[in-house]
Amino acid sequence: MSDPRTGRRALGAYLMLTAAPLLWAGNWVIGRVLVAGVVTSLEITVARWLVGAAVLLGLVARREGGLPRLDGRQWLSVVAGAALGMVAYTLLQYEALRHTQAINGTLIFSASPAFTLVLAATILGERWGLSQVAGIALALAGVGVILLGGSGMTAAGLRVQPGDALMVAASWTWAAYTVLARVAARRLSSLAWTAWAMAVAGVGLLPWQLVEWWRGAGGLPALLAEGLSPRLLAVAGALLYIGLFASAAAYVFWGEGVRRVGASVGSVFGNLLPVFTALLAVATLGERLHLAHLLGAAGVMGGVWLTTRPASGPGPAAAPRPVGRPR
Numbered sequence: 001m002s003d004p005r006t007g008r009r010a011l012g013a014y015l016m017l018t019a020a021p022l023l024w025a026g027n028w029v030i031g032r033v034l035v036a037g038v039v040t041s042l043e044i045t046v047a048r049w050l051v052g053a054a055v056l057l058g059l060v061a062r063r064e065g066g067l068p069r070l071d072g073r074q075w076l077s078v079v080a081g082a083a084l085g086m087v088a089y090t091l092l093q094y095e096a097l098r099h100t101q102a103i104n105g106t107l108i109f110s111a112s113p114a115f116t117l118v119l120a121a122t123i124l125g126e127r128w129g130l131s132q133v134a135g136i137a138l139a140l141a142g143v144g145v146i147l148l149g150g151s152g153m154t155a156a157g158l159r160v161q162p163g164d165a166l167m168v169a170a171s172w173t174w175a176a177y178t179v180l181a182r183v184a185a186r187r188l189s190s191l192a193w194t195a196w197a198m199a200v201a202g203v204g205l206l207p208w209q210l211v212e213w214w215r216g217a218g219g220l221p222a223l224l225a226e227g228l229s230p231r232l233l234a235v236a237g238a239l240l241y242i243g244l245f246a247s248a249a250a251y252v253f254w255g256e257g258v259r260r261v262g263a264s265v266g267s268v269f270g271n272l273l274p275v276f277t278a279l280l281a282v283a284t285l286g287e288r289l290h291l292a293h294l295l296g297a298a299g300v301m302g303g304v305w306l307t308t309r310p311a312s313g314p315g316p317a318a319a320p321r322p323v324g325r326p327r
Contacts, residue, residue, distance in 0.1 A: 009260060017257035017269035020250040025276035027246035028106070029284065030238045032097050038235060039219040041094035044242065046209045049086050049202030051243025052251070056195030064192065074188050077180070078196045085177030085251075086201035092170035100163025106274050108167040110143040115175035116267035123179055126262060135306030139271040142299020178267050181258050190255045198247065271300050 034044055061067050070078065093109075113136055120126040188196075212218050223232045258266035275297045 013257045013260035013266075014269075016253035017261070017266055018272060020254040020257070021269060021272040022276045023245045023250040023253075025273055025280050027242050027250075028097075028273070028277050029280050030242060031094055034235065034238060035094050035098045037219075038231075039223075039239075040212070040217065041091055041098065042205065042209055042212060043218055043220050044094055044239065045087070045090045046202055046205045047239045048090065048242045048247050049198045049205070051240065052247030053195060053198035053202050055244060055248040056191065056198060056252070060189075060192045060195050064189065068188060068192050070188070070196065074193075077188075078193060079200055081177065081180055081193065081197040082200040082204065084173050084180060086197055087205065088173040089170050089177060090201075092166045092173065096163035096166035096170060098163065100167065106143075106277065108164060109171050109174075110140060110271060110274060112171040112174050112178075113267040113270055114140070115172050116178050119175050119179045120182070120262075120267075124182060131306050132265070135303045136268060137303070138306060139268055139300050139303025142296040142301075142303060143271050143274050145296035145299060174270075175267070178258060181255050182262065190259055191252060194251050194255050198251070268303065271303065275300050 031044060035041055057067060117128065117136065121128075209218070213221055220235075223229075223235055226232055254266070257269070278297075
């Protein structure tokens with residue numbers, strides 16, 4: 001007889017892994033608007049992590065009775081997480097959206113679960129059954145239906161854009177971050193690890209941003225010069241959303257969900273991102289919902305179910321838990 005607490009714990013993980021892509025979908029929609037001549041990728045990234053770190057560090061101090069002191073290994077894991085998941089991935093993502101079509105960028109990013117599978121198998125020794133492999137294939141097929149059929153384009157009609165290479169690099173860095181989240185912060189809570197990583201990213205990029213402003217680059221100084229204008233308020237609200245919801249909330253959900261179910265299983269939920277992005281685009285940008293969106297969403301949901309359902313055959317579906325506390 002299964003333990004009800006185990007079922008509730010798994011359900012909670014799946015809900016968190018679903019909420020994170022939903023919040024990130026808003027970041028993709030808003031981020032694409034912001035980089036289209038309003039602010040730079042660096043400005044979004046710095047604002048995102050400074051706001052997110054301020055919120056999470058305050059939450060850590062309240063929950064854990066103060067900010068934990070980090071030893072050398074913990075600092076190393078924090079800096080690696082910041083470099084991969086907060087700096088490299090975010091800058092590459094926003095810059096790619098500036099140089100390539102959205103359909104190209106999101107389609108390339110949908111391959112990140114496959115990249116994660118390769119890294120998790122290589123580094124963590126995680127193994128997959130046929131159900132999990134089929135789930136990944138079905139989810140990726142659903143993503144392809146949404147991106148290709150939903151836009152009225154075909155795979156042959158895709159053009160190679162300069163930003164495509166940036167999205168390939170972004171997908172690999174995200175895969176590496178997802179695997180790192182599984183094994184990082186041995187004696188540090190998931191919340192504290194994420195908060196410190198955001199702080200390292202934001203503070204580390206701030207001098208670079210100040211130099212860019214001194215050189216006359218960036219869009220925020222010009223907006224501030226306009227005074228309390230509607231455009232400034234809109235940009236400020238967008239940056240606050242990215243920092244509070246697409247960063248502080250989403251990264252906590254993602255980190256805790258991955259810690260509970262593993263890097264490979266958790267990564268599949270990233271395929272929900274284009275589903276939620278399509279829904280938000282219909283609601284906010286007036287885009288039409290096609291049958292391909294519905295069929296693709298069904299494929300993604302079916303793939304997630306196949307990947308997360310318990311293995312029925314003999315033998316474990318995943319490798320033994322690695323040494324140390326996974327995140």
